[in-house]
Each structure stands twice: as C-alpha cells, then as structure tokens.
Amino acid sequence: MTPLSAEARKWGEEMVSHAAFFHGRGWVAGTAGNLSVRPPEGPVLITPSGRHKGTLSIGDLVAVSSEGSPVGEKGGRPSAETSLHAAIYGSVPKAGAVYHVHTVESNLVSLWAQDGGVGLPPLEMLKGLGVVGENPSARMEVFPNWPEVPKIADEVVKRFGEGGFDVPGFLIRLHGLTVWGEDPAQALHHVELMDFVFRYLVLERQTRERGKVFQVPGPSGGP
Amino acid sequence: MTPLSAEARKWGEEMVSHAAFFHGRGWVAGTAGNLSVRPPEGPVLITPSGRHKGTLSIGDLVAVSSEGSPVGEKGGRPSAETSLHAAIYGSVPKAGAVYHVHTVESNLVSLWAQDGGVGLPPLEMLKGLGVVGENPSARMEVFPNWPEVPKIADEVVKRFGEGGFDVPGFLIRLHGLTVWGEDPAQALHHVELMDFVFRYLVLERQTRERGKVFQVPGPSGGP
Amino acid sequence: MTPLSAEARKWGEEMVSHAAFFHGRGWVAGTAGNLSVRPPEGPVLITPSGRHKGTLSIGDLVAVSSEGSPVGEKGGRPSAETSLHAAIYGSVPKAGAVYHVHTVESNLVSLWAQDGGVGLPPLEMLKGLGVVGENPSARMEVFPNWPEVPKIADEVVKRFGEGGFDVPGFLIRLHGLTVWGEDPAQALHHVELMDFVFRYLVLERQTRERGKVFQVPGPSGGP
Amino acid sequence: MTPLSAEARKWGEEMVSHAAFFHGRGWVAGTAGNLSVRPPEGPVLITPSGRHKGTLSIGDLVAVSSEGSPVGEKGGRPSAETSLHAAIYGSVPKAGAVYHVHTVESNLVSLWAQDGGVGLPPLEMLKGLGVVGENPSARMEVFPNWPEVPKIADEVVKRFGEGGFDVPGFLIRLHGLTVWGEDPAQALHHVELMDFVFRYLVLERQTRERGKVFQVPGPSGGP
Numbered sequence: 001m002t003p004l005s006a007e008a009r010k011w012g013e014e015m016v017s018h019a020a021f022f023h024g025r026g027w028v029a030g031t032a033g034n035l036s037v038r039p040p041e042g043p044v045l046i047t048p049s050g051r052h053k054g055t056l057s058i059g060d061l062v063a064v065s066s067e068g069s070p071v072g073e074k075g076g077r078p079s080a081e082t083s084l085h086a087a088i089y090g091s092v093p094k095a096g097a098v099y100h101v102h103t104v105e106s107n108l109v110s111l112w113a114q115d116g117g118v119g120l121p122p123l124e125m126l127k128g129l130g131v132v133g134e135n136p137s138a139r140m141e142v143f144p145n146w147p148e149v150p151k152i153a154d155e156v157v158k159r160f161g162e163g164g165f166d167v168p169g170f171l172i173r174l175h176g177l178t179v180w181g182e183d184p185a186q187a188l189h190h191v192e193l194m195d196f197v198f199r200y201l202v203l204e205r206q207t208r209e210r211g212k213v214f215q216v217p218g219p220s221g222g223p
Numbered sequence: 224m225t226p227l228s229a230e231a232r233k234w235g236e237e238m239v240s241h242a243a244f245f246h247g248r249g250w251v252a253g254t255a256g257n258l259s260v261r262p263p264e265g266p267v268l269i270t271p272s273g274r275h276k277g278t279l280s281i282g283d284l285v286a287v288s289s290e291g292s293p294v295g296e297k298g299g300r301p302s303a304e305t306s307l308h309a310a311i312y313g314s315v316p317k318a319g320a321v322y323h324v325h326t327v328e329s330n331l332v333s334l335w336a337q338d339g340g341v342g343l344p345p346l347e348m349l350k351g352l353g354v355v356g357e358n359p360s361a362r363m364e365v366f367p368n369w370p371e372v373p374k375i376a377d378e379v380v381k382r383f384g385e386g387g388f389d390v391p392g393f394l395i396r397l398h399g400l401t402v403w404g405e406d407p408a409q410a411l412h413h414v415e416l417m418d419f420v421f422r423y424l425v426l427e428r429q430t431r432e433r434g435k436v437f438q439v440p441g442p443s444g445g446p
Numbered sequence: 447m448t449p450l451s452a453e454a455r456k457w458g459e460e461m462v463s464h465a466a467f468f469h470g471r472g473w474v475a476g477t478a479g480n481l482s483v484r485p486p487e488g489p490v491l492i493t494p495s496g497r498h499k500g501t502l503s504i505g506d507l508v509a510v511s512s513e514g515s516p517v518g519e520k521g522g523r524p525s526a527e528t529s530l531h532a533a534i535y536g537s538v539p540k541a542g543a544v545y546h547v548h549t550v551e552s553n554l555v556s557l558w559a560q561d562g563g564v565g566l567p568p569l570e571m572l573k574g575l576g577v578v579g580e581n582p583s584a585r586m587e588v589f590p591n592w593p594e595v596p597k598i599a600d601e602v603v604k605r606f607g608e609g610g611f612d613v614p615g616f617l618i619r620l621h622g623l624t625v626w627g628e629d630p631a632q633a634l635h636h637v638e639l640m641d642f643v644f645r646y647l648v649l650e651r652q653t654r655e656r657g658k659v660f661q662v663p664g665p666s667g668g669p
Numbered sequence: 670m671t672p673l674s675a676e677a678r679k680w681g682e683e684m685v686s687h688a689a690f691f692h693g694r695g696w697v698a699g700t701a702g703n704l705s706v707r708p709p710e711g712p713v714l715i716t717p718s719g720r721h722k723g724t725l726s727i728g729d730l731v732a733v734s735s736e737g738s739p740v741g742e743k744g745g746r747p748s749a750e751t752s753l754h755a756a757i758y759g760s761v762p763k764a765g766a767v768y769h770v771h772t773v774e775s776n777l778v779s780l781w782a783q784d785g786g787v788g789l790p791p792l793e794m795l796k797g798l799g800v801v802g803e804n805p806s807a808r809m810e811v812f813p814n815w816p817e818v819p820k821i822a823d824e825v826v827k828r829f830g831e832g833g834f835d836v837p838g839f840l841i842r843l844h845g846l847t848v849w850g851e852d853p854a855q856a857l858h859h860v861e862l863m864d865f866v867f868r869y870l871v872l873e874r875q876t877r878e879r880g881k882v883f884q885v886p887g888p889s890g891g892p
Binding site for chain 1: 471567569570571631635636638639642645650652653
Binding site: 548 | 694790791792793794797802803854857858859861862864865868869872873875876
C-alpha cells in the first residue's frame, strides 16, 4: 500500500498491539475478530482476512477508504466484515477506531436480548461508556447475525438514523461485540469496559436466586 | 511537579508496576481505578484522571497533599476520586498506599450486603488481612455509590470514627474495592487477598445447594 | 535424529511455541498433552513422553514416521499417544499438524455426549471450523477413553471411514481434545476455536433456566 | 547461609521461578503459600515468612534441616508452616520438593469433604498423579485447619503411618493445597494437575442437574 504518514503508522502500530492483547485475553480465537483505525490523515487501516491476531505486524494491514474500498496498489484481502466498519465510520464522524471481537460472554449475553436489546446493569463502569447518573440506565443493541454481513451493516446504519446507541458499541447475536472510539486507546477502553459488563451479567445470573428478578435499589440501598 | 526524592520515586515506580499488573488481571478496565502512595517524605503521588493503567509511567503521576490538593507547578489532573484517598490518609496515619480497583466479583459481592456489610468466610487467607483466630469472623463495609465522591469519603471518615474496619479496605456498591497498606507492597497484598475472598464467595454461591445456608464448622469438621 | 530441513525446523519451532502458549492457558497441565507436525518434507515431529510442555525446545522433539514408528538414530521416547496422531495422518492426507490438549471444559463437555457426540451451538465461531450456513449444525464426536490408546485410534480410523467428522477434531471422554490442521497455525486456530465453543457450552449451562431446553431461533430472533 | 552447591542453586532457582508462575496464576495471593526443595546434597531451602512470591530471588531462601531447624549463620525467618514441609520430608524419603499454594477452588473443594476426604473424579489427568486403571478411583485427604500448624503436621505424619495417601498431596480445610514431588519439576506438575482436578470438580457442580448424582459409566458409556 502507499507509504503511511508517521501518525497513521503510530495508530496502526497501536492497533496491532491491541490485537495481540485481545488474543492474550482469548477475545479473537482462531482468526476471529477484525480491527481498524482511521487516522486523522490517510486511509482506514484494517486487519486482513483470515489471519491470527496474535502475530500481526503493521505491514499486514490493508488500506481501505472510509466506505471500505481497497486503496493503493497491493495488500492482502481486507476483512470480510469491512462493511460493518464502513457503516460506523460513515455514521460517526469522530470515530477513529472500530474494534470487533468475539468473547464467550458476549455470545451468551446476546441470547438474552429482548426487543432487540439487552439492559445494562447500573455499574459505575458505565461512566466510561458515557452513561452517567445516579442509577444509570442503558441498553445495548443486539442485531441478528445475517449471513450477509452488508445486511447487518444496513441495520446498523438504520439504527444510527433512528436515534443511535446508548453506548459506543453493539452485539451481533451469537457472534460478537463491535465498538468504536475516537482513537485506538478509546476503542480499547470500550472493549474492556463492555467485557467487564458482560462478565458481570454472566456472574450475576450464575449466582441469582431462582425466580428472583435482578433489581438494584438506589445508592443508599433503599427500595 | 517538584523533583522527587529517591525513595518517593521508588514508591511511585512500584505503584506504576502494580497498576500494570492490575490491568493484566482485568481489575482496571478502560480507565477505571486509581492508585496513590504516600512516601515517608514528600507528597502523595496519585494516578491522573482518565488514563489507562496499563501504560503509565512515573512522569504521569500527580503530586497532591494528604488532603488531596495539588502540589507543585505542573502535572495532570488528579483522579476524580482523590477525596477517597485523602479520607484514608487522614484517618490512618500509617497508611502509605491506597489502591482502588474495579473487579467484576467485587461489584457482584457488593450487592449481597446486609446492614451495610458483607460477612467474610472463615478462610485462612483472612490472616493476611489481620483477621486471626480459629474461626475468624469479619465483615467488609459496603458504602452507597453516591454520585458525589466526597459524600462517600465523608461516610468513610465517619466510619473510621465509629469503630473503624475489620479489614484494611471496603467496597462501594456496584463500583469497586478500595484498600490501604503501609507501603505499595502491602497494598498490593491486600488487593490480591480481597480478590481471593470475593472469588471464593462467588464460587461458593455458584455451587451452593439451593436453600442451603452456608455454614462452616470448627476445624475438626464437627458441628 | 537426522538433521531437519529448514522448513521442518520452522514447523517444529512453531509447534514448540504453541506448546508453551497452551501451557500458559492451562491446557497441558503437568505433562499432559502431545503435539506433532508433519512438514511437507521430512518425518513427523512429536513431543516426547512425560515432558512438561512449557519448557520444550526443538531438540526435544522425536522424529517418527506417519505410522508412528521412530525414525533415525537417537531421540527420546515418543508420546504414548503417538498412535492417535498416526490415525489422523493416515486418514487425512492434508493434515500437517495434530494437537492434543486437556482443558477442564473439554473434560466436562465430554460427559454430555449423547449417542457418541455433542451437538455444537450455532455460533459464528463455527465458521472457523468449516461449519457454515445460517443456522449451522454440527456435532463433535466423543470416543470412549479406552486404556489401550491404539483401541481409541482404531475407532477414530473407523469413524473416518464411516463418514468422517463435522469438525476437524474430537473428544475422548474425560480425557481431552484432539484437533488437526493443514499446518501448525491452523491446528492452533482449531484448538482455540474449540476451546471457545466448550467454554460457551459450559457458561450456557451454568446460566440456563432450570428445565429450559437450549434453543436458538433464526437470525432475526423469530421462532 | 552457607554457600550452595551448583545443584542446590539450580533447584532453588527453579523453585523461585515456579513461585513467580504460581503468583501469575493467582495461587499465592498476598504473601500466601510456601515452597521448599531438598536438593540431593545440602539443606532444605524454603521460602521466607511473609514475603510475596512474585518477586523472590534465590538469596531470599532460608536453609533449614529436613526437620525444619535453621541451618547456617544468617537468613530470614523460615515460613511459619515449615513443620508441614518437615512432616513430608520425614515421611517420604524420595521427596525433593514440597509446594503449598492457596487456590480459590482448593478452598471450596475442601468444604465438600466427607469422612475426611474428597473423592476424585475418574479423569485421565489422574494418571499424572499416579492413579491408573480403567475407572480410576482415588480420594484426597482433607485435614482440619488447626491454628497450631505442628498439630496439622502431626496428623499428616500419622496418616503416612496409617496407609498414606492415594495422591502426592492433601488439602487443609479452607486453607490450601500441599503437594510433593521428587524434584521441583514434578512438584510443579502435581500442583498443576490437582488444580485441574479442583477446577473440574467446581465446574461439574456448577453445571450439575439438581438432585442428580454424579456418576461416570465405563469407557464405553454403558452403565
């Protein structure tokens, strides 16, 4: 691909190190997952299709336009889910990174959706996702896992037009988590925070008394 | 900030390495958590607001007084939860480090509080938290997660005045764990030990026979 | 053993690094597990019997024929489960690597077999195992853990002749997981993906409502 | 302490690296756990009291006799549980290493003892603990956690005299796991294998159908 600016290279290298971190956590098993960055100047850099995420280097990244079309002369095949990245870059002008990972908990939680979404518990951690207030309330959208990825991307774009998302990310049913951030660091934060929330939801259900509805009272513990 | 003494630098560097260790464990997801040390001479050093804990260096730390006011000329913004650190340093003269982390298990366990506290199981591990005896008994305080952090800090100070804590730490509801120690090493030990206790409590509940009350007999196994 | 070609050495070194990765994950506790590669030219290289997998080097590997007979002059004793590797190399001409690991989840899941197999959930992750379609359906074979390993190997060979496997791997009851791939990288991917599936199955059962049958509707969430 | 032979140093360094590994796994939280080796020539080397296991070096080890008495001129205070190590070295002539760790699962499993022991599931993994046969059967002893450690040690010695142990290790109620091996490597293997068994037992109970007794049929799956 065409030579990268120093800043684009920095963003790409940061993303590559995040990909290896995700592998260490077990969030991109096999060749699962795909990551991209959109540096301030220059094209979107996305991980190639069918590659393990624990051993990438910056030379493996593929340059595409914000619409997902290959840019430049050479390079591997961009991720098969590039259209999902393009859906977000097209809808969120400030998005500088889109990370898509597969965690076991995110797969399980996606099954608990009602009316296309999962209610998030009122954890302090939600602040890092932009959800504030004494008893924060938010839900995470869960999209069907259509075999045609562009069809999922269309639904995501549609949702942006219909009111958007409570948090910077969404689930695809039995598939995985997609988040965005202004830069690689923020996208990393969002992945970590949503993983925290999913692990909480799973633990909470594992220890829940049978037949008891999950309810959290106000901060003083009152009803 | 003003130059650090060799010992203050050593304490700060130790804390920075503990912060990275906590990140590796998943205890400071996103930009969650905040850590501080109070070296024998010199100001309190606290982690800056809104920063990931896996990539800090000593130059990122912010110097504040034991009361939490910024010290020196420059530096980032101290953690938004500095008042909690000040509450502990003001109440525990020997406290040399205060670590605040967010673990999934500590969030869940905080929900199990009754009368503002959670009973701790009689594990050998409690010895490391200062709880001794054949069938040790102790409880962990759980404070409401008031949106105004100084309000939580006030309740912590009040609790110190009313009899203090069974163990060197407390929970904030659906928020996280705060511990203190005489130095960075002891604060690290206390975080690890309390995490052990929380993971035990969660596993115990996951495997508990329905309707069975958790009871531990004496060491000989008798009733 | 006889000198290795550059490519055989590369395959062997890749396998040794995978063995250390498996140890870090807890998948080859004690001296459990055994791995082999069949480079394009040259003999099969297999891990020695009774060795910890976290500290192997390429010199520890034992050269055997595709049928499992020792090759060359010296070398340690090949794994006691070499016959299982030979069963796969003999049945799958393109197999270039066979990895056998012991994970806690794979042991537990093996108990859930009905009619000699476990149904796999319709996760996106199955694509990496070659299972495609809108609502993918596949099962994993589970063989009895006969004390005589060649007897297990015979059943595996028989199964290849009777229709083969839905996915490139199988379980042995209360024993572990065996996978194959065209090269070390693909075998690694397959281990990671199957581990993902097993962890999903365990979490799903831990959180399942009592008496509720696990059913996944179509991608749109409809019945 | 007196200078170590090259071999004693090698054993000590291996143990120190195992201690750091255990810390990484969360098995020696705080300052919990203690490890010792008895090299072919020279005194027993044991970890010092009250030290974190993630940052030891060989100079921190304390030399004691097989009976647990300090040897040589200087050195830290030996572990408060030295008498347990001495009990094993005195009873098992071939024991070259004794490792005592605290895992969450081992604490929980210790509560499930009946008549002073926990039945082990018939996993292939038991082979690494010396338990063989088509449907292996073994139990792990669970001792009361007497506040006086020598009293536990006495019970261990008594048990050796009364028939010994099915596996090279035992539990102390709500305290932790102690294993031995001929050398540091084998002691490491035994810790890993027993951890595997405990994690299996916990997962099995978490997913058990209510009211269903855990039973494993023969290898063919028949009754």
